Amino acid sequence: MSDIKRWAKALTESADSYKKYVGSWEEKIGSFLQFDPEAAQADSSGQGLLAVIPFGVKDNIAVKGFNMTCGSKILENFDCPYTATAVENLQKAGAVPVGKMNMDEFGMGSSTDNSALAETHNPWDTSRVAGGSSGGSAAAVAAGQVPFALGSDTGGSVRQPASFCGVYGLKPTYGTVSRYGLTAYASSLETIGVCAETAGLTRDVFKAMRGKDIMDNTTVEYKPSGKDDVETVAVLKAGEGDLNVDVLRSYKTSIARLKDLGYKTVEVELPTLKYVVPAYYVIATAEASANLARFNGIRYGLAAQGAETPSALMEETRHSGFGDEVKLRILLGTYVLRSGFQDQFYHRAQKIRTAILNDFNRIFESADALMMPVFPTAAFRHGSSDLTQLQQKAADLYTCSANLAGLPALAVPSTIEEGLPVGVQFMAPAFEEERLFRIAEKLEAVFPAQKPEGYSQEWKA
Amino acid sequence: MKYQSFVGLEIHIQLITETKVFCSCPNNFGDEPNTNVCPVCMGYPGALPSLNEEAVFKALKVSRALNCHINEKAVFERKNYFYPDMPKNYQISQFEFPFGINGYFDLELDDGSVKRIRIHDVHLEEDAGKMIHDAYQSRLDYNRAGTPLLEIVTEPDLLDGREAELFVQQFRQLVRYLEVTDGNMEEGSLRCDANTSINLPGKGLGTKTEVKNLNSSRFVNKALTYEIKRHAKVLDKGDTIVQETRLWDEGSSTTRSMRSKEDSHDYRYFPEPDLPPFRPDAALMARVEEAMIELPNDRKKRYEAELKLTSDQAVFITAEKNTADWFEAVLAAGADASQTAAWLSGDIQKILNKEGKSIEQSPFTPERIKELFDLINSNRISNNIGKDVLQAIFDEDRDPSAIVKEKGLEQVSDTGAVEKVVEEVLAAHRAVVDAIRAGEDKQIGFLMGQLMKATGGKVNPQLAREMIVNKIKRSE
Amino acid sequence: MDKNELFKTAALAKLKLDDEEADKLAAEVSAMLDNFSAMMEADVEGLEPTTQTLQKENRTRSDSTGSSNLSNQLLDRVPEREDRFIVIPNVM
Ligand SMILES: [Mg+2]
């Protein structure tokens, strides 16, 4: 019986020991905001490639039967009346959503510490963060609570926690997976993505959930070139000033492994890389300022009491409902769109977006895929002692470029450095996810992902 | 007035569609509050807009009818401001690349001359919900939220209130012709904001003010006339106009300032990331072209020139598309244009008004009316009996020939029978006959009346008249 | 960014800020804006802006009504209502 089929026991013959196993990890890492294997079981087809396989869903993705809090007080008790298309597609393939995963409020953060509702810790070292914003999703997969969990990747929010926790993390090509049901943070940048325990499962989940959707007008036909095999991998040049010692060591190991596996490598640079973080934050916050305007205490969610005017109702609801990081980004986004400032910020950022796209196109003219670091550090400690919020943002440079360009990227577990996993990411032209899976599988066959202490599959026996 | 005035209009029309512009909720009015709502139009987290193809088609139809340049790439944008009736607190609209730009509308003025009014743009957007206010609270109904609105913006090419009123009337007629809106101003399916400025001749535009939400073309005229006078008074005193938004108060026939901080709006438009740009292709534009039926003004001109209708008749018949379409259907059935026009603007309209029915839902089918004309023109019934038959068609929903036959309304044209009645009438009114003989010809009418009375109007009038004249003159 | 500009921006975003919060946010916003100024060095001459990445074809939906009606469930989630109306403080 393949390993994925054994997961079907979690909701059938081994249900009790499964729940016990999930519970024992929950005390240590707090990856779930809600865990309820029965809540939506009836909505799954019960048959298909992923029949009765449990999975987690980041709490900014709609699943009927569960709440959708987005890690925010403003939606703390919001009982979601509908289901996201991507989740529905997985339910058709038989998979069962068993819970909602903790996250940085509205996806804004790199640590999951910005959740207003719960704390999540890294399964490898609970004094450290699981990464973010899909920290709950990555932590749960790393701990073996679920074989896979959906996340959302706006600037690296699937790949960075996947790397921090030692699991696979896919950000698909923009427009291939419907965003219908994904609470919008930055609409033109983000996609639903997946954290999974193996490269093969990442592929299966991606195939099951993707598809053109009438409910999301930005979804497109899936049209890969058909050239799935990778011969040449471009490797982004990175040195001491770019990565910390542990990550640089790991990155060098990854390059060596690629060569060992017979890939032709070529070192490249991305001239635009130094501008991507500001461009990313300008576009992301601008879109967020509009996307988060709908939370105003009138139709659902938190509502301030005793307000005497509609304006007061909206202002007070938003004042008490949003956390600091969300307010900061709404203010920034509002500011960069104000008349008089648009050219300087928003329009310029979009031109930089074109420049990074051109950079990638140039690289893919002579390489089938591109390897880059995921993040300059491994999982950092809670709080700001390792990295301030501002430093955390600056560290998004390797991940957010894929979002600006709409390209697929896969974070792959690579080495363990000082007891912490470090991943590396591969990027490919649009629709060429298969190339990423093939590289990952080749690496996986020789260097399988390692597991944190306490990880067990005994409950499946 | 020593000043020159400039008037521009922003007109919103509610498009007739089955569903809302970005979701599949019904686009219906008068339903229970908050029944036609879904996660999309209630601004739920995670919900996304999905563009209605029919709304796009109608937007293009209007753009084309207003002679606009159709943008190669139409882009939706978010217009950001907070208001409780707007679920997402941004409106999906168009700004830099709307469906149509740089068009014109040929406005017919009171003196019959034509003035070309430039159209700045035609853009598609979503409507807001409805609010009902009382002293303590406001009640919200989002049934209207997300229904398709088309906004038409003119350049400030109109001179004054009267021209603006004419524009609204003729524009309304156009969009009703295009069957994109019902154009009902009281119910808000056609809403008008009017802006105006004045200046000394040759000095260009002045500082403008805008009057919001005018719900009849008459109010458009009155509000603008008031505003232009008010501006002139302010300038005469040497003061300056404050650029602001004002409201028309029908009770006092004045405008007043909305004095709101809303004036400091900064809408922060940016391209809607959830909708790809729309590029109208050749196939779609061919469909739009096909839908460019003859527009009301052209139709009116054709009726006057080719069908020789009077100007009044042509105006009346082309006022509503369904009337003109019906008129042409009667002609297609073989009827004469002036006869049809005369009956349509006369007795037919009278009956429809009285009964409160539109022509296409009445029993007056083009075939029946043609048949009625045939009965009259072949002298089988008189014109007057024809009027009774018309009413009977309406009342009984039957064909005129059946009515005439069953009620025995066929007119008597048999010479012997007519002669008999004529002799009876002449015998009964000797004094009148004498008077006619003495030259009082107009008394013939009296005898005709008596004759019709005696026969229930069924006698062929020409024949009877001839006979009366002959008998009186012959026995001279 | 000074506090005045911050409050102006906050008003547009319907965010109420207390004074303490405003001081902290003004500093953070300023730091980010400084960060953004790095973009000024980028050579963007002649580049078209990118607002979306792969959305090249027209997408529309046919004009027919959906089957499921969630309106009652949506109303159940409304904080303040009266029958089928959603109620808020008076707008006037
Ligand atoms: Mg508008």
Ligand SMILES: [Zn+2]
């Ligand atoms: Zn709807």
